[in-house]
Amino acid sequence: MDNKKDIRGFLEFVYEFYKTMKAHEITLVYEGEITHQITKAFTSLTESNMAKDDEAGSVQRKVFHVMVECLQNISKHAEDFTSDDYLFSGRGIFLVSKGENEYSVTTGNAVENDRIEELTEMLETINRMNKDELKQLYKTQMKEGRLSTKGGAGLGFIDIKRKTGKELEYHFLPISDDTSFFLLTSTIGREEI
Amino acid sequence: METIKIQGTEDTPKIILDADNKVLEISGRSLPEDVTAFYEPVLNWLNEYSENPNDKTVFNFKLTYFNTASSKLLLDILMKLEEMHENGNNVLIRWHYPEDDEDMEEAGEEYADIVDVPFEQVSYSP
Numbered sequence: 370m371d372n373k374k375d376i377r378g379f380l381e382f383v384y385e386f387y388k389t390m391k392a393h394e395i396t397l398v399y400e401g402e403i404t405h406q407i408t409k410a411f412t413s414l415t416e417s418n419m420a421k422d423d424e425a426g427s428v429q430r431k432v433f434h435v436m437v438e439c440l441q442n443i444s445k446h447a448e449d450f451t452s453d454d455y456l457f458s459g460r461g462i463f464l465v466s467k468g469e470n471e472y473s474v475t476t477g478n479a480v481e482n483d484r485i486e487e488l489t490e491m492l493e494t495i496n497r498m499n500k501d502e503l504k505q506l507y508k509t510q511m512k513e514g515r516l517s518t519k520g521g522a523g524l525g526f527i528d529i530k531r532k533t534g535k536e537l538e539y540h541f542l543p544i545s546d547d548t549s550f551f552l553l554t555s556t557i558g559r560e561e562i
Numbered sequence: 563m564e565t566i567k568i569q570g571t572e573d574t575p576k577i578i579l580d581a582d583n584k585v586l587e588i589s590g591r592s593l594p595e596d597v598t599a600f601y602e603p604v605l606n607w608l609n610e611y612s613e614n615p616n617d618k619t620v621f622n623f624k625l626t627y628f629n630t631a632s633s634k635l636l637l638d639i640l641m642k643l644e645e646m647h648e649n650g651n652n653v654l655i656r657w658h659y660p661e662d663d664e665d666m667e668e669a670g671e672e673y674a675d676i677v678d679v680p681f682e683q684v685s686y687s688p
Contacts, residue, residue, distance in 0.1 A: 405595040409573055426662055430627070434665075437593055437629050508676055511634050524630035532665065 438525035475554040589624035592632040601635040624658040660688040
């Protein structure tokens with residue numbers, strides 16, 4: 370009896386969840402470990418959906434770029450942690466939404482609090498920069514080669530801002546005394562540029 | 563010299579490094595899981611080739627997409643070619659981009675700014 374009630378409650382939750390997704394125009398949502406396989410699967414799924422919708426080539430390319438960099442940001446930072454805590458094993462939330470005028474790609478993952486300052490500074494710097502400054506910064510970071518095997522040096526963030534031409538919106542929410550949840554969203558306009 | 567032929571996949575480019583037939587080419591998409599490991603054979607091949615290169619070396623890049631992690635390795639390849647040019651070899655980079663892809667065209671311009679080596683931009687209809 371109780372079990373039946375639980376199941377019904379759960380199914381009602383799923384329906385609410387479905388409606389919330391619809392209301393926010395979310396076309397893809399994932400929680401879990403972000404691996405290279407996941408990156409490939411999501412980008413190819415989104416690509417085929419965009420092709421089906423006859424999305425402009427330039428928009429398709431930008432969405433693809435942003436998705437790859439966002440997903441790799443999460444999987445890459447998994448290596449930065451020595452902690453066994455499941456929060457830091459390259460897990461996170463990833464979602465793509467499609468509105469009338471734009472796509473947005475959002476990621477959320479746990480970060481250690483002592484990285485907040487560095488991340489904020491990097492994102493603020495990138496957000497302040499104009500096209501030419503971003504281009505210069507990209508070239509410098511690429512040449513200086515302060516990269517791990519999977520990239521780094523903020524190249525991903527710079528690339529997203531350059532490709533979308535829009536500021537990177539972000540937010541940190543506290544999880545515990547040492548950790549926070551880092552949310553980042555990028556929007557890609559659907560009008561052909 | 564040994565020829566390298568790597569078939570392209572959805573996340574790795576097709577690579578041909580064939581000194582005998584004078585075909586040096588990277589094409590397709592580049593977002594390998596481990597960029598350093600993927601491009602290591604290419605850089606090793608170029609190191610060996612640069613010791614005894616052909617009279618003329620034309621390196622073709624015909625990428626449709628590369629991620630930021632690959633961008634650094636592509637620069638390493640270009641810098642190797644720059645070094646060959648500086649050593650008095652006849653080297654030409656041909657950067658092919660789809661005619662409607664401004665970002666890929668711009669990426670070529672940026673590389674041309676960074677490395678000092680003859681660089682040609684070639685647009686094609688996809």
